[in-house]
Amino acid sequence: MTQPLAYRMRPRNLSEVIGQQHLVGKGKIIERMVSAKMLSSMILYGPPGTGKTSIASAIAGSTKYAFRMLNAATDTKKDLQVVAEEARMSGTVILLLDEVHRLDKTKQDFLLPHLENGRIILIGATTENPYISINPAIRSRAQIFEVKPLTEENIHHALIQALADDERGLGQYDVELDEMALVHLSRATNGDLRSALNSLELAVKSTPPNTDGKISISLAIIEECVQLKSMSHDKNGDAHYDVISALQKSIRGSDVNAALHYLGRLVEAGDMLIICRRLMVIAYEDIGLGNPAAAARTVTAVQAAEKLGFPEARIPLANAVVDLCLSPKSNSSYTALDAAIADIRSGNTGDIPDHLKDSHYQGAKALNRGVDYQYPHATEQGWLSQQYLPDKIKKARYYEPKHTGKYEQALASRYEEINRLNKQ
Template identity: 70%
Template sequence: MHVEPLAYRMRPRTIEEVVGQQHLVGPGKIIWRMVQAKMLSSMILYGPPGTGKTSIASAIAGSTKYAFRTLNAATDTKKDLQIVVEEAKMSGTVILLLDEIHRLDKAKQDFLLPHLESGKIILIGATTENPYININPAIRSRTQIFEVHPLKTNEMRVAVERALQDPERGLGKLPIQIDDDAETQLLTATNGDLRSALNGLELAAKSTPPNDAGQIHLTLPIIEESVQKRSLVADKNGDGHYDTVSAFQKSIRGSDVDAALHYLARLIEAGDLPSIARRLSVIAYEDVGLANPPACERTILAIQAAERLGFPEGRIPLANAVIELCLSPKSNSAIMAIDAALSRLHQGHYGRIPDHLKDAHYQGAAKLGHGTDYKYPHDYPEDWVRQQYLPTAIKDDQYYHPKHNGRFETAYAKQYQALRNAQGKQS
C-alpha cells in the first residue's frame, strides 16, 4: 500500500496554515488579499526547493475552493494541458500548478497563453531558476513573479511540531520523544528546506524501534543519519551560484573580511575552484587595482598555488588572498578609465591617428608623411618630449581619473597630473 510522504500529507489546506513566506501570504499581503477577494492572477513562485511553492498553490486552491491540478512542464505533454483546459471550460476556474515552469517548451507555452488571458486557468508556476533569466518573456508578461525564501528556524519548528502532534496527517499517533539537540539538527541541517526536514523526521521515526519504555527516542546520531545535510551552494550553473559569487565580490569590495571568508567557504564547500580563481582575478584588478598593484600580483600567485595544491590545502593561499584584498585600499579607476574610452569609441569619437604616430617601417611611408615628424622620447632629457598622441578630434579627452586611496595610486596620480600639465592639458 502506497503511503504519501509526511511532507506531502502535511501540506497546508488553507492560506492560514502556510508556514513561512509571510511577506506573501500573511494577513494584508498580496496573495492573502487575492485569496480574500477571490481575484486570483497567474503567478510564478521562485525559490529554493522545499520552501513552500507547492504548499502555497494548494493552500490557495483550498481557501478559494477552486479545482486544483498539478503538472510538470518537463515531463507532462500538451495533451495533459488540454485536459486541464477542457475541465476549466466545463466546470469553471482551475488552478494549475506547473512545476519546473522554466522548462516549458514553445508549443505548450503557445497553447497556454490564450487560456491565461481568459482567466479560466490560473497558472501558478514553480521554479528554482531565476524567472527573469530562464522564463520566456511571453509567460512573464502574463504573470506576477514572487520570490520565496528558505524558511527560518522558528518557522521550521512550527511545521515540525505540527507534524509531531497531528494524529491524522502527521506522526501524532506515534510515541515520539526527540532530544533538543536532535531537533536543532533537524531544523538547521536542511538549510530552510522543510520538505527534507519532514521526510527525514518520518524516516527517523519509522526506522527507530521503541525502547523499553515504549517510546521512539530520536537522538542526535539518529537524526544525523536520517537527514541529508543540504549544501548552502546551488549548482554551479544555477541562480544560487551567481548570487554567491556576487556576494563574494561585493564583500571584498566593501572590505568585510568575515563576510568574504564566509562566501569563500561556500564556494570551497562546492569544490568550485575555477569560479573562485576567475572571480578573485577580476576582483584584484577591478576593485583594488592601482591602489595596491602588489596585492594583485600576490592574488594571482595565490590562485596558482591553490590550483597546484587542490582542495583542501588550496583553501590556505585563497584565504590569504581574500584577507589581503579585503584590507587593501581600493580603487576602480582602471576599469572606469577603460570603460570611458570604450564608451567614447562606441559613440563614434575616435578620429584619425596622427600621421607622426603611424607605422613607418615600410618603403614609401615617408612619401605619405607617416612617421616623419615623430619625436623619439629617448632622444630627449628624462626620456620624454611633448607631442600629441590622441587623434586631433579627441585630443583633449580624459578617461583616467586617479584616486588617492593608497600610496601607489597617489604617486601615479601625481605623475599623471604632471605629465598632463607638461602636455598643456587641463584636467
C-alpha cells in the same frame, strides 16, 4: 500507501502557510488576490522545500477551485489536455506546474490560450531565476514571486505543529523530542521544510518506544535520520551565480569573513574553473592599481591551485581571497579605459596627429607623416611636452587616480606633475 508527513502537512488555506508572509500575510499580494477572488497566473521561484507547492495548494484550498499538479519536464501535452477539458467542463482549475522552466514550445503553445481566457490559473514552480530561464511568452502572462528560504524559527514552528497534529501529523505518537535534537533538525536542513518533516517522521517511526510507551528522540537519532543538506549548489543554477556575485562584492567591500564563506561554498561545489577565473577578474577589476602586487600573487595562487587540485587547492585560493580582501582597492584604470571607449563609440575621436602617424615607408615625409615628432628618450628627464590626442579631444582626461594605495599615490603624483608641465 501512507503519504509522507511533508505531504500530509501541506497547508489547507493561506493562514496555514509557514513563512512567506511577504506574499501570503494579511494585506500582501497573494492574500489580496484570494480575498478579492481575482487570481491570476503566477510563477513562484525559490529553493526546494520552501513552500512553492504549499502556497499553490493553500490558494486552491482558500478558493475551493479544483487543484491539479503536473511536471513540465515529465508530463505530456495529453496530460495538459485532460486539465484543460476539466476546466472547460467544470470551471476554473488551478494548475501547479512544477519545473515550469522546462516547458517546451508545444506544451506552451497549448497552454497560452487557456491562460488568456482564465480557465486555467497557472502556478509555475521553479528553482531557476524565471527572468533568465522561462520563455517570455509565459513570463508575460504571469506575475513573478520569489519564495524566500525558511528561517530556523519557521522550521521549528512547523515541526512542533506536526508533532501536535493528531489528524495529519504525528500527534498519535507519544514523542519526547530533545531540545538539542529539535534545534539541530531546524538548522541542518537549511530552510528545506520538506526534508525536516520527513526526517522527523523517519526518526519517530524508526525509534521503538521505551517501557513507558514514550518515543524519545535524541540528538544522535536526529543526526542519523536527517539528510544533511549542503550549502553548495548546482553549478548551472541561479544560486551559483548569486554566490559568485556575493564573493566578488564581499572582496570589493573588504569583508574577509564573508568572502571566505562564499569561497567555501564554491569550493564545496567543486568549481575550480569559476573560482580561478573570478579571482583573477577581481584582482584587476577591484584591486587594480591599489595593489598591483596582489594581482600578480593572485595569478600565482591560481596557477598553484590548478596544479594541486582539490582539496589542497583551497589553500592558495584562501591566501588569494584574504590578500585581495585586505588590499587597497582601485578601479581607476579600467574605468578610464571605459571612458575612452565611450568616446570612441559616440564618434568623439578625431584624426591622429600627423607627427604620431607611421613614417616607416617611402613617401611618408611628403605626406607630413612623422614630421616634427619629438623622441622623449632623447631628453634627460625622459619626457617632453607634445600633443598626442587628436585635435578634437586634445583636452580629454580619462584617468582619474585614486589614493587608496601607495603605488597609485605615486602614479597620481607623477600624473599631476606631467599635467602641470604640459600646462606650462
